Structure formats: structure tokens, C-alpha cells
Amino acid sequence: MPVLAGTSGWQYRHWRGVFYPPDVPQRLWLEYYAGRFATVENNGTFYRLPARETFSEWHARTPDGFVMAVKASRYLSHVRRLREPAEPVRRMLEAASGLAGTLGPVLIQLPPGLAADPALLDECLRQFPARVRVAVEPRHESWWTDGIRAVLTARGAALCWADRGGTPVTPLWRTADWGYLRFHEGGGDPWPRYATAELRAWADRVAAAWPRDATVYAYFNNDQEGAAVQDAAAFADLTRSR
Template sequence: MAVHVGTSGWQYRDWSGVLYPPGRPQRLWLEEYARNFSTVELNNAFYRLPAADTFAQWRTRTPPGFVMAVKASRFLTHVKRLREPAEPVRRLMEHAAPLGDRLGPVLLQLPPTLRADPAALDACLACFPRTVRVAVEPRHESWWTADVRSVLVDRGAALCWADRRSRPVTPLWRTADWGYVRFHEGRAHPSPRYGRTALRSWADRIVDTWPAEAEVFAYFNNDPGGAAVANARSFRRLTAAPDGG
């Protein structure tokens, strides 16, 4: 099983001296990040969609095999609330297209106040090219229904497994032949790190859920103090194949 482990973003000033050598210019942080991890979740696209030229530059600055997951714009998920999705989805895919083979899954993180709307979700997922993997992270409990699960399965979209305070905050549904996991906040010291027991539990869940040929993407969003860096490194070791692959 290929478990791709990284962090949600890479441009955090307090990572200087943790992931980035002291004095390393911020303009070179992506290259340094890519020497340490094989994937990253681009979460700043949620706030402002980068230009196509920026995506093209990121492709040239990362090595072959590097994967960049893209968090969809809040215009689609929080302003439009999945309504009228065709134009924002088209714009997102046009901007991200220059990533080429570096483009990984697209994440739709829904607002916590958005109640379940299986029809709107289905219409939104239908706008994405079939070749693009889409993960969905609902945050209102009304989404945990058979109808919603059916939409995800039918569209081949992954329910994003989310953790907060070292506990799952989503059902552990397998809705696609690939997976997506996000770690928001652990309970270990120093906060907001995850402890080894919590990480081992998540590694076991992944292994128990997906077959050996599956791909799973896991990102740590607990960035303060470099917690995400330390946890991502630990989780990569826990989920590595026995042969190191």
C-alpha cells in the first residue's frame, strides 16, 4: 500500500529551524520541503486561488513523483455552498492544470454550518473530470447518511477521514478505492502534537481498510511549532511498506 504523507501547507515561519535550515530564504522552502516529503496539501488555494503560472512554477520546483493535493476555493464550498459549481470547478481545474503529473486529489472541505444536501454534492462532483480524484470533508453531522455515502461511492469520491483531538470526527467509510486522511489537532505534549498511540491507531485503520494496491493520502494540519512536521515523519515510518516502498 502506498501511503503518501505530508503536511497541510509548507510556508510557516515557525518551521524555520525545524524543517528549514535557519537562514534559508522562504523562496526556497518548497524545494527543501520536497526533499523531506513526497506530497503536500495546498491549503492556501482555499483563501485565494493561485494563478496558473504559479502552479506551473511549483511543478518545475518539485521533483518527479511529488504530489500536490489542492484544497478547493471557499468560493465554491463556503460562498456558493456547492450551488452553481460548474464555473468555480472549471476555474480551479484550469488554474491547477499546469501542475501536470504533480496534481493530486482535490479536497472539498465543507463549512460546519452546511447541512447535508446529497443532490448538490452529486452535481458538484459531476463537474470534475473523471481523471481527478476528489475527497470530501463534511463537518455537519447531518451528512452521515446512506444517501450521502451512495453519492460518494457512485462518483468515486473519498470521504475524508478527519481527526481532531486524536479522535475520528467523521465516519470511517471507505467510499473509493483510494483514501484521504486529515489530522487537525492531537492531544500529546507539546500541543498540538499527536502521540505514538494515536498515530499507530490511525495507521492500523488505514491498513485494515484499504487493500495492498490502494493509495492513501494523509496530511497533518497541526502546524504550530512544527508539530505537523514531526507527526508526518513519524506517521510515514508507521505506514511504510516492509520493504521501505
């Protein structure tokens, strides 16, 4: 089972001297990162959608086989709250097409206060062509229903499995033939690291849920003190050894 593990973002200044050597300039951080991880989740696109040329530049700076997941703009998820999704989805995909073969899944992270609406979700997912993988990360408990699970499954979209404190905060539904995980904060020491036992438990869950040939993307969002890069590397090693 190919598990691609990386971090949520790569441009953290506090990673200098922790992950990035002091003599590597910031303009080369993506190259340095891509030499050590197979994937990254671009969470900067949530705040501002770059031009297609910027995506093309990122593609040119990374090696063959590298995968960049793209977090959907907050304009789609938090401003419009999934309403009238056609135009923001179209703009996002046109820009992200600059990644060409580097483009990985698109993550739609929903606001914590947004209650479930199966019809809105279905209409949003309908805007994506079948070739684009979409993961959805709801954060309101009203989304954990059979109706929502059915919409995700019918559209081939992955429910994002999310963790906080070493514990799942979402159902562990398998709604697509691929998977998407996000790790927000571990329960290990020092904070916010993940303990080895927590990472091993997640590796077991992934192995039990997907067949050997399924692709699973895993991103660590606990960027403080460079915890994300350490945990992503450890999780990659654990899943590889399995």
C-alpha cells in the same frame, strides 16, 4: 500500500529554525520540503486561486513523483455553498492543470454549518472529470447518512477521514479505491502533537480499510510549533514499517 504523508501547507514562517534551517531562504522552502516529503496539501488555494503559471512554477520546483493536493476555493464551498458549481470548478481545474503530473486529489472542505444536501453534492462532483480524484470533508453531522455515502461511492469520491484530539470525527467509510486523511490536532504532549499510540491506531485503520496497492494520502494540519512535520514524518515511518 503506498501511504503518502505530508502537511497541510508548507509556507509557515514559524517553521524557520524548527523545520527549515535559518540559512534556507523562504523562496526555496518548497524545494527543501519536497526533498523530505512525498506530498503536500496546498491549503493556500482555499483563500486565493493562483494563476496557472504559479501552479506550473510549483511543478517545476518539485521532483518527479511529488504530489500536490489542492484545497478547493472557499468561493465554491463557503460562498456558493456548492450551488452552481460548474464555473468555479472549471476555473480551479484550468489553473491547477499547471501542476501536470504533480496534481494530486482536490479537497472540498465544507463549512461547519452547511447541512447535508445529496443533490448539491452530486451536482458538484459531476463537474470533475473521472481522472481527477476528489475528497470531501463535511463538518456537519447531518452528512453521515447512507444517502451521502451512496453519492460519494457512485462518483468515486473519497470521504475525508478527519481526526481531532486523536479521535475520528467522521465515519470511517471507504467510498473510493483510494483514501484521504486529515489530522487537525493531536492529543499528545506537547500540544498539538500526536502520541505514537494515536498514530499507530490510525495506521491500523488504514491497513484494515484499504488493500496493499491502494494509495492513501494523509495530511497533518497541526502546524503550531512545527508539530505537523514531526507527526507526518512519524506517520510515514509507521505506515512504511507495516
